Amino acid sequence: MKKQKEEQEAALKGIRDKNEIMDDAEALRRKNSMMEEELREMQERYSQISLKFAEVEGERQQLVMTIRNLRSAKKK
Numbered sequence: 001m002k003k004q005k006e007e008q009e010a011a012l013k014g015i016r017d018k019n020e021i022m023d024d025a026e027a028l029r030r031k032n033s034m035m036e037e038e039l040r041e042m043q044e045r046y047s048q049i050s051l052k053f054a055e056v057e058g059e060r061q062q063l064v065m066t067i068r069n070l071r072s073a074k075k076k
Helices: 002-075
Strands: none
Touching: none
16 A cells, blocks of 8 residues: 555656646747847847948048048148
């Protein structure tokens, strides 16, 4: 009788352990999904910032050229 009770308790513990592992796996899947979404958002923001940087850099170069042209015209 005692052995049977121990076997039942061991079986129940195994079931609880399996359920716990399944719950942990599901939580990790959800976390992974959220992190993938966050990564996509970060990549999109990076792309937008890179594009804006390129635009600003182009404007800066145009201003530098304008200043050089004005300085050289002033010297003449």
